[in-house]
Amino acid sequence: MKNKNSIVQAAVVGLGWPGMQHLKGYTVDARTAVIAVCDLDADRGKEVAKEHNIPYVYSDHREMLENNEIDAVSVCLPNFLHAPIAIDALNAGKHVLCEKPPAKSAEEAKEMADTAEKNGKTLMYALVQRFGGSSQVLKQMVQDGELGDVYFGKAGYVRRRGIPIGKGGWFVDKDRSGGGALIDIGVHALDCVWWLMGSPKPVQVMGAAYSHFAHHVPKDVKYDVDDATFAHILFENGATVVLESTWALNLPGGNYIRIAGTKAGATLNPFTLYTEEDGKEVDKELQAPSIDSFDEEVKHFVESIVNGTDPISSGHQGVMLMQMLDGIYKSSEEGRSIKITDL
Template identity: 45%
Template sequence: MVKQHKIRVGVIGTGIGSYHIRAYQKLPEVEVVAVVDLDSKRAKQIAEEYGIAHSFSDYRKLLDLKQIDAVSVCTPNFLHAEITVAALQAGKDVLCEKPMAMNTQEAEMMVKAARQTGRKLMMAFCRRFQNDSQWLKKYIEAGELGEIYYAKTGWLRRRGIPGLGGWFTTKAKSGGGPLIDLGVHMLDLVLWLMGNPRAVSASGSTYAKFTDLYPLEKGTLDVEDLACALVRLETGATVFLETSWVSNISGDRVYSSLFGTKGGADFPPLKIYTEKHGKLVDLEPRLPEISGYDGEVAHFVECILQDKEPTATAEQGLEITRILDAIYESAETGKEVLLR
């Protein structure tokens, strides 16, 4: 059933959640009516800054508001499953930040809750919604790259550990380091561009070589600082993934490369490599920049208004979580992990 009134939204978590708030408030068909942060003073400050009626330090109070149609879950990773399941059971549609969950078991609980309640559960894979990604997806679906049989992707930081000593660097609360933080984005992006084939195996390595550079008086640093993996897909294609928070390189790198039988692509910036009329041709599409946060939020709202399924599904989030778990298991055991 298509909704006729404004979509009333609550945002749980005000870190990355601030990006969600700004994206929602660009849409005339949406009203952000409540915000949650464990720090009640920060919740109130954000509410005042963005003109939001209600602020809470307990997400349950937000879910008790009958007028709320949907929520963004933008909390630390260890709270994603708990809050998402509670929101779905409270009759709210959910946009959940990445990673979907701490592990496969939690992700399965979230998918089950979405199916049982009939509510929408969309994953906030924002890199899918950038303009270069959207254009390249259409280009691939038109058959311009042919069969994509290999992909390389990575997000490497020279120095860039988020929230050192806090939940980000505490495995019990984050699930891992740059693999689950940055790698989740890049893995999802290339798999989506390749048509979301299922993974059949993963072989990975993780390294924690820079812990001594960051002595902590309090807090925890017990996650990897670099991870790499080789993921084999049911189509016979292969994906190579690398990601780091700390590495001795010239500078930060974010990249994806697709190898197809008719053409290839590198991005960002987006470049296409192909052959036309017997000549090698390089194409550089001129595309305006579009915020991935704006794009994902607009799509989520469109799905609610038009009662359609999101393109970034909970099932796809579950598949990415299975792969991440397999990479961590492979790194721990030193063996390839079979997924099917």
């Protein structure tokens, strides 16, 4: 797959499901080629390299980072490795596309953003829900003022049953994941609704995290994370977000994003605008192009590198996102609302 004419030569580290989505995204973008893959599991690395005709294979990311032909690295690793390996890559002069959540904490995310800035490299977070067709259309409508001032958002990523374990149980071990349902899937819903609302600065959060489904995880797996978290976030511009995120809940599952402004409101699923015409309530079905959100995400990363522009899901945004998550967990632990400035 090596192509000497590629503008951006990429490497993917971590070859689970998301790693393969990144690999596919680079493959469909004519300006890029994946020239290296890296996985701790050497057989997995060899298998993927063979299947996709990739010349360099590594099982140690430090060796991979010595390869000067690599311009950009997709970090698709368990959460506890996002900060250290993204930082190593940035310090080695590579651009980084890092999977969600940005890190285990805002402190780590800040170090990542600072390292990117120090090295003059692009750091983008793979917050894939921003790159869906309907998200992109709705974002443009908000920017064009069609909803007026957006002051309320409600988002949910709700699974009735669906606790991930990951290789070696890292998803459900707080030391390695940073948390459970909130940091794993709540982050998608929160990020998307927050971005649609213009990414206002969070000021205060209130959250409650629950863990009632340990019996759904094998007994020998350490389980010390939330399987349901609910939160309320206030922003500097007066806007509010209500968030629901669950890996397990005794209610039907589903994903939703709803935003409301002074002129109109909208939901992503179904993709509908809720407005008023001549004093009457009107619901309008909206249309969105059918696009592959992972391909769009990689394309945006490549464009940010090529054009030298900030990606929409930047290192700085990753810090604010992690501040909200840190605040929600702290609020739950301490049983009080948390000001972001007190974190």
